[in-house]
Amino acid sequence: MLFDKIVRPALYRVSGNDPETVHERTIGTLARLSRVSPALGALGRVYRTDDPVTFLGLRFPNRVGLAAGMDKNGRALHAWPALGFGFVEVGTVTRHPQPGNDKPRLFTLAGTDAVINRMGFNNEGAEALAARLAAGGKPPVPLGVSIGKSKVTPLDEAVEDYRFSLRALYPYADYFAINVSSPNTPGLRALQDKAALAELLAELRTTSAELAGDAAPTPVLVKVAPDLTDEALAELLEVCLEHGVSGLIATNTTLSREGIAPAEAAIGEEAGGLSGRPLTARSAEVVRFVHDETGGKLPIIGVGGIFDAGAAARMLDAGAGLVQLYTGFALHGPGLVKRVARGLAARPY
DSSP states (O other): OHIIIIIHHHHHHHTTTOHHHHHHHHHHHHHHHTTOHHHHHHHHHHHOOOOOEEETTEEESSSEEEOTTSSTTOTTTTHHHHTTOSEEEEEEEOSSOBOOSOSOOEEEETTTTEEEEOOOOOBSOHHHHHHHHHHHOOOSSOEEEEEOOOTTSOGGGHHHHHHHHHHHHTTTOSEEEEEOOOTTSTTGGGGGSHHHHHHHHHHHHHHHHHHHTTSOOOOEEEEEOTTOOHHHHHHHHHHHHHTTOOEEEEOOOBSOOTTOOGGGHHHHTSSSEEEEGGGHHHHHHHHHHHHHHTTTOSOEEEESSOOSHHHHHHHHHHTOSEEEESHHHHHHOHHHHHHHHHHHHTSOO
8 A cells, every 4th residue: 555655656756657767767776776685685574475386397485476577687686586576587688689669668557457568678688688697696586588589680580589599598597488479579479370489499499408418408488478369379389388398478468458447548549568457367368278278288377467366376276386477566566576475375286
């Protein structure tokens, strides 16, 4: 309540009511905080939840992670565990540094508990993230790295784009998320098609095995869109199983505008992907479909519309092993991380 009534309004007021400015100032503050150990310790005592679980062969201190998109360039890596997250996913990062789409490109729908973004993978590039990780170290929780296609790269050269980022970041990632489902890079979702995805995953699997040497390859997960039909999703899952994908992340943002509050219909006309509460039911549906279609063979990270422990629990009941927060955290602050993680810790799984 303190965050909703005082902190968030103050952040927007001093940022000219621009959501992207709020975001950048928040990341900047957390980046500075990442270098202050006593402050991190104090925050951790308030927000951290101890509910360890093994997933993808990794040990997670709890089931609640930070989704990709919040800390694209890994600037605040050591702050996120102190705010209660059991794992962190950075990116989406691309081979080439890129500014993303023109501003404004981020819109808050507070009455809907949602966000529309058309950021376009704005990031400093895979090599810059690798350099930051080499200099500053990894966080004390599992680190996922989401990789995508650079806008300047033609679709028929996308595989090498992904391979470059995989190679650059392989020493630092505990898992990779292959983003082929963002609606904000032209043509990207075509990589979810059966033939294109098969080629991409085959090459990434080979590259990962080469980089791993005698060790076990780093897990590779595919992030899927909530807008796929059951038939298209079933084909995608067939390819994932055939090529030994380690798991799925369900789901990315949606192009649908169903569930937007009537008073925010005008903002809803903005182009981009919608995230937040309107995705709650659909994301859980996709998680359940993936679990049932694969007979539970593919581990799943559930993300989309989680605003309380109940929604997170429904993700786990549908077949997810972990969950991620983005919009709920952005709109309601770190108290949500604590409530969700402790709510899940109180349930037997």
